[in-house]
Amino acid sequence: MAPMPTDTPEALSAYPICVRIPIAWGDMDAFQHVNNTVFFRYFETARINYFSAVGTLAPMESTGVGPILAETSCRFRRPLTFPDTVIAAVRVPLESLEEDRYTMEHVLWSEAQQTIAAMGTGSIVSFDYRNERRAPVPEVVRAAMVALESD
Amino acid sequence: MAPMPTDTPEALSAYPICVRIPIAWGDMDAFQHVNNTVFFRYFETARINYFSAVGTLAPMESTGVGPILAETSCRFRRPLTFPDTVIAAVRVPLESLEEDRYTMEHVLWSEAQQTIAAMGTGSIVSFDYRNERRAPVPEVVRAAMVALESD
Amino acid sequence: MAPMPTDTPEALSAYPICVRIPIAWGDMDAFQHVNNTVFFRYFETARINYFSAVGTLAPMESTGVGPILAETSCRFRRPLTFPDTVIAAVRVPLESLEEDRYTMEHVLWSEAQQTIAAMGTGSIVSFDYRNERRAPVPEVVRAAMVALESD
Amino acid sequence: MAPMPTDTPEALSAYPICVRIPIAWGDMDAFQHVNNTVFFRYFETARINYFSAVGTLAPMESTGVGPILAETSCRFRRPLTFPDTVIAAVRVPLESLEEDRYTMEHVLWSEAQQTIAAMGTGSIVSFDYRNERRAPVPEVVRAAMVALESD
Numbered sequence: 113m114a115p116m117p118t119d120t121p122e123a124l125s126a127y128p129i130c131v132r133i134p135i136a137w138g139d140m141d142a143f144q145h146v147n148n149t150v151f152f153r154y155f156e157t158a159r160i161n162y163f164s165a166v167g168t169l170a171p172m173e174s175t176g177v178g179p180i181l182a183e184t185s186c187r188f189r190r191p192l193t194f195p196d197t198v199i200a201a202v203r204v205p206l207e208s209l210e211e212d213r214y215t216m217e218h219v220l221w222s223e224a225q226q227t228i229a230a231m232g233t234g235s236i237v238s239f240d241y242r243n244e245r246r247a248p249v250p251e252v253v254r255a256a257m258v259a260l261e262s263d
Numbered sequence: 264m265a266p267m268p269t270d271t272p273e274a275l276s277a278y279p280i281c282v283r284i285p286i287a288w289g290d291m292d293a294f295q296h297v298n299n300t301v302f303f304r305y306f307e308t309a310r311i312n313y314f315s316a317v318g319t320l321a322p323m324e325s326t327g328v329g330p331i332l333a334e335t336s337c338r339f340r341r342p343l344t345f346p347d348t349v350i351a352a353v354r355v356p357l358e359s360l361e362e363d364r365y366t367m368e369h370v371l372w373s374e375a376q377q378t379i380a381a382m383g384t385g386s387i388v389s390f391d392y393r394n395e396r397r398a399p400v401p402e403v404v405r406a407a408m409v410a411l412e413s414d
Numbered sequence: 415m416a417p418m419p420t421d422t423p424e425a426l427s428a429y430p431i432c433v434r435i436p437i438a439w440g441d442m443d444a445f446q447h448v449n450n451t452v453f454f455r456y457f458e459t460a461r462i463n464y465f466s467a468v469g470t471l472a473p474m475e476s477t478g479v480g481p482i483l484a485e486t487s488c489r490f491r492r493p494l495t496f497p498d499t500v501i502a503a504v505r506v507p508l509e510s511l512e513e514d515r516y517t518m519e520h521v522l523w524s525e526a527q528q529t530i531a532a533m534g535t536g537s538i539v540s541f542d543y544r545n546e547r548r549a550p551v552p553e554v555v556r557a558a559m560v561a562l563e564s565d
Numbered sequence: 566m567a568p569m570p571t572d573t574p575e576a577l578s579a580y581p582i583c584v585r586i587p588i589a590w591g592d593m594d595a596f597q598h599v600n601n602t603v604f605f606r607y608f609e610t611a612r613i614n615y616f617s618a619v620g621t622l623a624p625m626e627s628t629g630v631g632p633i634l635a636e637t638s639c640r641f642r643r644p645l646t647f648p649d650t651v652i653a654a655v656r657v658p659l660e661s662l663e664e665d666r667y668t669m670e671h672v673l674w675s676e677a678q679q680t681i682a683a684m685g686t687g688s689i690v691s692f693d694y695r696n697e698r699r700a701p702v703p704e705v706v707r708a709a710m711v712a713l714e715s716d
Contacts, residue, residue: 133587137613138298138606142291142345148458148483149289152451153591160590160647181450185487194293194613284436288462289455299634300605304440307601311439311496332601336638345462440600444593444647451591496595 127201137194146192158200166256176242186232196224212238212246278352288345297343309351317407327393337383347375363397429503439496448494460502468558478544488534498526514548580654590647599645611653619709629695639685649677665699
């Protein structure tokens with residue numbers, strides 16, 4: 113899907129999914145910085161790419177089991193402004209991977225500032241939408257996550 | 264759904280659907296005015312309320328026939344700023360109601376400025392999603408539109 | 415600014431700022447729930463109302479001291495859907511009010527579901543934009559916060 | 566700023582500004598297509614790039630003369646979905662360039678569909694913000710526009 117940037121900074125080397133996102137002028141708010149809600153949009157773009165890479169969404173139609181974002185947070189380190197490009201990087205520390213949940217760790221890298229502009233987390237719960245209860249992360253998804261994070 | 268404002272200005276008396284929308288601080292962009300894309304969000308809110316009022320979306324599941332926004336436009340007359348509340352008003356001139364299409368006319372009223380801040384249009388095409396071609400506006404919807412616009 | 419809802423639920427009685435926000439159809443994403451980034455937009459609307467109520471932004475022009483959102487988080491308890499109205503409630507526990515920072519506690523109440531749909535936090539740092547360093551919360555703002563939270 | 570795509574399709578050869586924009590999953594709405602307001606965000610991104618290319622915003626600080634978006638429209642030809650990348654192309658037909666106004670023509674190209682997904686227009690008025698009236702397009706901007714469009 114989104115190609116891995118070829119010039120990923122060293123600081124992101126532990127993050128298997130890195131998506132380059134050009135900041136839109138319209139991402140800024142009346143304080144003339146990228147609005148805080150847009151940081152979560154960047155996180156989301158990385159998360160969806162991660163889901164694609166490990167096949168998280170594929171079993172949903174046949175089994176009804178899919179991910180829920182249960183909690184998310186962001187720590188703002190540097191304001192972002194247009195024009196710039198961020199690299200939205202995400203990883204899942206394997207020690208966070210429990211039977212029915214795991215934690216994503218997000219980083220936003222500013223190419224213009226050559227530094228990490230924000231860090232964040234996302235708690236993902238595996239959910240059986242048909243029976244409305246938590247469900248184990250499907251084995252094939254778990255295996256893909258372990259492989260992706262072990263590269 | 265959204266209650267008709269009780270104090271609708273005279274200028275909106277010909278508009279059967281009027282929705283009060285508080286402007287969010289975050290609707291403003293780096294020029295410190297409400298961003299142009301948000302005007303179309305306000306139009307959309309009015310459009311969805313109109314669709315609800317005449318039952319446009321109800322037949323979609325049984326017949327597959329629903330509306331498509333084919334074209335839309337906005338003329339900006341006054342900049343909008345936070346804090347303010349807009350009234351998003353919409354009507355369908357019955358002379359625009361053809362077999363498979365009609366035109367919505369939008370107005371955004373600024374309560375703070377007591378004037379019309381923007382005007383716009385939306386061309387709606389009735390579409391048979393199953394057979395992928397235009398389809399007549401369902402009779403029950405057409406009747407509801409005629410009744411709503413004739414009040 | 416935004417009027418205090420007259421029918422604020424008991425669960426929100428400890429929150430001095432409560433803003434009613436109609437959910438827009440366009441707040442929903444492809445999963446047909448209100449998108450996670452929009453929860454932070456609702457938080458922001460409450461935060462800006464809080465800032466207005468205690469005069470946080472007023473000293474910025476004369477002294478250059480204003481607030482920075484340093485960190486924010488949201489815990490999602492119930493999906494939100496259109497049509498609905500949320501009450502975005504916010505308070506600052508006085509025990510969090512330090513010399514140059516404090517924590518906002520957010521709650522989003524769903525009127526349709528009659529329950530709390532999400533909870534969150536925001537860490538606010540008082541910043542001297544001219545000298546680019548932290549600064550004490552201005553005395554007049556601190557006094558207004560204490561008064562607001564002690565009602 | 567945004568680099569000109571190297572593989573611009575023939576259909577866009579008359580457009581001097583072409584910006585590649587990856588569609589975000591979150592650009593889609595509950596109908597699982599890119600929301601109509603986002604098309605105007607893509608137009609805006611192209612417009613801002615155009616302004617940068619011809620120096621439209623540069624004189625604003627010294628002279629107070631800058632652009633206003635007076636009117637905009639979009640014709641939707643194909644639904645857009647994630648994942649995809651659009652090329653937002655824009656040009657100003659020189660015959661539209663009057664003393665204090667001109668018209669931008671927008672096209673959105675879908676790389677996945679290899680076709681034009683939407684077309685639109687934007688009417689730009691040159692405005693003297695200090696004296697609150699229309700003002701001629703600054704000569705240096707006009708010359709840059711003529712050069713850009715004549716290449």
